[in-house]
Every structure is written in structure tokens, then in C-alpha cells.
Amino acid sequence: MNKPPRASDLGLIACEGCDLVVRQPPNNEEGFCPRCDEPLRRRKHDSLTRSWAFLIAAALLYIPANMLPIMHTQQLLERYDSTILSGVALLWHNGAYDLAIIVFIASIFVPIMKIISLAVLLIATQRGSHWRLRERTRIYRIVDYVGHWSMLDVFVVVLLLTLVQFGGLALVQPLPGVMAFGAVVVLTMLASMSFDPRLMWDAPAPHADANANPETRAANQAASEAGIHAAAAAQP
Numbered sequence: 025m026n027k028p029p030r031a032s033d034l035g036l037i038a039c040e041g042c043d044l045v046v047r048q049p050p051n052n053e054e055g056f057c058p059r060c061d062e063p064l065r066r067r068k069h070d071s072l073t074r075s076w077a078f079l080i081a082a083a084l085l086y087i088p089a090n091m092l093p094i095m096h097t098q099q100l101l102e103r104y105d106s107t108i109l110s111g112v113a114l115l116w117h118n119g120a121y122d123l124a125i126i127v128f129i130a131s132i133f134v135p136i137m138k139i140i141s142l143a144v145l146l147i148a149t150q151r152g153s154h155w156r157l158r159e160r161t162r163i164y165r166i167v168d169y170v171g172h173w174s175m176l177d178v179f180v181v182v183l184l185l186t187l188v189q190f191g192g193l194a195l196v197q198p199l200p201g202v203m204a205f206g207a208v209v210v211l212t213m214l215a216s217m218s219f220d221p222r223l224m225w226d227a228p229a230p231h232a233d234a235n236a237n238p239e240t241r242a243a244n245q246a247a248s249e250a251g252i253h254a255a256a257a258a259q260p
């Protein structure tokens with residue numbers, strides 16, 4: 025099957041602000057949207073480079089986010105600093121299984137899956153790969169959607185702070201790990217926002233000729249032969 029044309033092949037450009045489809049200004053300029061004045065861009069500028077920069081920073085900060093303590097708890101004479109993982113273990117031991125599962129998924133599982141998925145998307149796009157384009161687009165949508173929920177863990181820490189403070193007798197303080205974690209969340213969101221999923225579909229079709237529909241090719245050949253015959257018949 026032939027690859028369907030892209031908007032840019034037809035000289036069209038879609039506004040990222042209001043989705044208006046505009047005829048591309050001449051001289052390959054990108055211009056501004058006539059409706060909302062948003063700069064028109066065929067593709068996000070430096071998408072891959074910026075996405076990689078945010079992603080690498082996020083991956084590096086993922087280490088302190090998990091190694092550094094995120095909160096300090098003091099209850100009567102007991103005091104301890106807990107990392108995300110030890111916090112999950114603590115919640116589990118105290119019977120708060122649902123909260124332990126939420127914190128584990130939101131703060132350990134989701135960030136690492138986001139980092140891995142984005143890295144896979146970036147590598148495949150950079151290589152111009154045609155491997156599972158639909159699935160990759162779906163993965164991007166999931167990563168982008170999940171981004172809205174990734175501050176969940178910070179909410180849980182804040183929730184714990186208020187709950188425990190209200191309980192009196194105990195003191196909970198946030199520690200630098202929370203900062204590193206917050207930075208990981210923000211950086212992965214920026215990485216996914218900088219990535220332009222249309223770049224995945226820009227990869228040149230593999231073996232364009234071999235890929236062309238054989239029936240269409242046969243029909244084209246027949247038509248051109250018929251044309252030649254007709255021209256020959258018309259000759260005096």
C-alpha cells in the first residue's frame with residue numbers, strides 16, 4: 025500500500041495552538057497562525073535533542089530520587105529517615121497496603137517505565153525505524169497521558185505530612201529526595217512534551233517500490249501500454 029501523504033507533502037501546516045490547518049507560507053517560511061497567532065511549525069524544533077537532554081537529566085536524577093531519604097519521621101523517641109522504597113516497606117508493614125501499592129507504582133514503577141519508553145521511542149525515531157509505528161504512537165500517547173498523574177507521589181508525601189502532623193506526637197519533614205523526585209517528574213514531562221511523535225512517521229518508506237501495490241503497478245503498466253497502443257493506432 026502506498027504511504028498516505030503528510031500535510032507537509034500537500035503544502036499544509038497545522039497550528040499547534042488551535043489545530044487550524046493553514047496553507048504553508050511560500051519560501052518554506054513557517055509564519056504565524058492567522059487565527060491564534062501561534063508560530064507555525066512543521067515539526068517541533070530540535071525535538072530529539074531537547075527530548076534527549078531532558079531524558080538524560082531525568083535518568084541521572086532518578087538515582088538520588090531513590091537513594092536519598094524523602095522524609096524524616098519522628099514519633100516519640102523513634103526517628104528515621106525513609107527513602108521511597110523504605111517508605112513503601114513501612115506503609116506495607118503498617119498494613120496500609122493500598123497506599124503502599126499506589127506509592128510504589130507512582131514513584132518507582134511509572135517513572136522508570138516512562139524513562140525506558142521514551143528512550144526506546146527516541147532511539148527508534150533517530151534510526152528512522154519503521155518498527156511497530158502504530159504501537160510506538162500508542163506508547164507515546166500513554167507516556168504523555170501518564171505525565172499528568174506523576175505528581176501523585178508528592179501528593180502522597182504531602183498527605184502523609186498533614187495526616188501525621190494532625191495526629192500530634194509525631195513530626196514529619198520532607199527531605200532532599202523529594203526535590204530530586206519532583207525534578208525527575210518535571211524532566212520526564214518536559215522530555216515527552218519536547219518529543220514530536222510525527223517524526224516517527226517521517227521515516228522514509230522502506231523499499232518504496234517493492235511496497236507499492238502490485239495491482240496498482242499492473243494497472244498503471246496496462247494503462248501506459250494502452251496509451252502507447254492508442255497513440256500508435258492514431259498514427260497515419
Ligand SMILES: [Zn+2]
Nearest residue numbers: 039042057060
Ligand atoms: Zn492557531
